[in-house]
Amino acid sequence: MVGMSVRNLSNHSYMNTIWALPISKAVIDRIRSVSDAIIVCGGPAFSIMPSEILELLGADIGLAGDAGETFAALADRIADGEPSYFDLPGLVYKKNGQIMLNEGYCTSEFAKPPRLEDLDMERYNKAGFGIGILTKLGGFYYPANASETQINESGWRVIRPIDEVVAEVKSMKERFGMKKVFFVDNGFNLPLDHAKSLCSQLIESEVNIRWNTCLAPFNCDAELIGLMKDAGCGLVMMVNRSGNPGDMGSMNEENEALAEVCRMCDEGGLHYNIGKQFGEPGETKESVDNKLDFLRSVNPAVASLRVGVSVMPGTEVAAIAKREGLINDESELVKPTFYIADEVKDWIVDYLQEQVSKDPRWNLS
Structure with missing residues (x-):
């Protein structure tokens, strides 16, 4: 599994506008070319428009909200094969060609420091x-x-x-x-x-x-x-x-x-x-x-x-x-x-x- 945090939609500059999402998509496309790993997107910008961004980037799964702990839970469930991860709050995924967004947001107390x-x-x-x-x-x-x-x-x-x-x-x-x-x-x-x-x-x-x-x-x-x-x-x-x-x-x-x-x-x-x-x-x-x-x-x-x-x-x-x-x-x-x-x-x-x-x-x- 590969996780990608999408920090910004753009640089929010009218004078020198840079759209960030095509850069993220290029990274995902590159990962796809060398790996069959499940690609999971999250982050501040992703959480603003999770359905639209998942569709645009072509990732497999998305997590909306403060998703550190949820990302770990998702990894465990995918590795173990149970229980199903489709009940996780803030989960974004495709089903029958449609983007599905679970109710709620991922939450975190940020109790564990990053590695x-x-x-x-x-x-x-x-x-x-x-x-x-x-x-x-x-x-x-x-x-x-x-x-x-x-x-x-x-x-x-x-x-x-x-x-x-x-x-x-x-x-x-x-x-x-x-x-x-x-x-x-x-x-x-x-x-x-x-x-x-x-x-x-x-x-x-x-x-x-x-x-x-x-x-x-x-x-x-x-x-x-x-x-x-x-x-x-x-x-x-x-x-x-x-x-x-x-x-x-x-x-x-x-x-x-x-x-x-x-x-x-x-x-x-x-x-x-x-x-x-x-x-x-x-x-x-x-x-x-x-x-x-x-x-x-x-x-x-x-x-x-x-x-x-x-x-x-x-x-x-x-x-x-x-x-x-x-x-x-x-x-x-x-x-x-x-x-x-x-x-x-x-x-x-x-x-x-x-x-x-x-x-x-x-x-x-």
């Missing part, structure tokens, strides 16, 4: 960004503003015990000499107390390792920024939705929250990157200039300006794209698809290229 000794860890070390360490995962979404941050631990898909996370960081340094790690967490500061406790334990452990992560642009305070810096954090990445471009009050409110976190980072000596989308539904010349003015008002290490919204199934933007005729069905989103509001579509790329050329810290994608 990193089987990888070339020296290459990860030299790459400079570090190996990923999971802290927590949301329920396939993260809060988008401060009013949505009150999530208790039962609301998280995975929230690992802090001592486990610290032990894994120590292991990375002791076993592989890792100089840096990346905490896989789209909102490190959510919940705030969890983030502070993790930083405090990293400091107390004296592990002395550098790390980066993603920070939600709200629900933050100066104490956390100081703890992150003292615990070894060198860079945080922040993206905000910019509010509703059609509602300048909403946009300004979310920009003010982001600006406050940027100010805390500046005062605490913590480097940060910022991402902004341009061309989302309701975008106008006024809202574009509002976003640009905001980026000029802060001091990020890098500002990433993204053209358009990379449309994902099940989202509000997907519904708008279908209503406006950009797509006929969400199954088409297996290919890279970008939404750009009609009011800015004809000039937004040239305009942003001109603005980006004025600041070496800005990039356009």
